[in-house]
Amino acid sequence: MAGGGDELKLLGMFASPFALRVKLALSFKGLSFEYVEEDLRNKSELLVVANPVHRKVPVLIHNGLPVCESMVIVQYLDEAFPGAGAPFLPSDPYDRAVARFWASYIDEKLFSAWVALFAAKTEEEKAEGTKQTLAAAETLEGALRECSKGKPFFGGDAIGYVDVALGGFAAYVHAFEEVHGLRQFDAARTPLLAAWLARFVELDSAKAVMPDVGRLVERGKMMQAQAAAATAATAAAKAS
Secondary structure, eight states, X not given: OOBXXXXXXXXXXXXXXXXXXXXXXXXXXXXXXXXXXXXXXXXXXHHHHHSTTTOOSOEEEETTEEEESHHHHHHHXXXXXXXXXXXXXXXXXXXXXXXXXHHHHIIIIIIHHHHHHHHOOSHHHHHHHHHHHHHHHHHHHHHHHHHHTTSSBTTBTSOOXXXXXXXXXXXXXXXXXXXXXXXXXOTTTOHHHHHHHHXXXXXXXXXXXXXXXXXXXXXXXXXXXXXXXXXXXXXXXHHO
């Protein structure tokens, strides 16, 4: 129960950074919720009915009404529970626009670079994926400098919209380093982001919902092995 008669149910999956965003937002707001772990290979009827367009997580069901897409849900929580914690989006219209821009950048550039690197089959593709990933991190370093104005978070003194957007990937930064050998938020190259990450994961509200990195690493290595096997099988079939 969220309090005040509100019922919140979150449909998610442990390895989804997008579901983690919503868990973080709920935790920072101090809102209690029921969590339902989805098997994305065998999606529940509840998920299909709640998100018939995309049939994916996360979905937040508030008093029976579904809200889909992670950052849409984060904004919804700001509006539906204005008295719960500090707002994620700033009050100034321009600052809100800037926050939304950088949240979109994280998905369009950082996450897409990760996807490209994970899917890379040749050394050239791996090199290009690495280049894109590091370039996105360096751009976000500048965004943090601009948005924080010397304070601890993108939102200033308090966790803001961009912090939640990037925070959804916090555990995966460490997992990605172990699986792919790439340190994205490096103290030498991106010192502000490296310090931000260290601060963020130590917050009590973040710790309460952060997934186990070891489990993410295990899943990442398994998927990497499956992709390598599929590539080898395709190559063998072409050669025969």
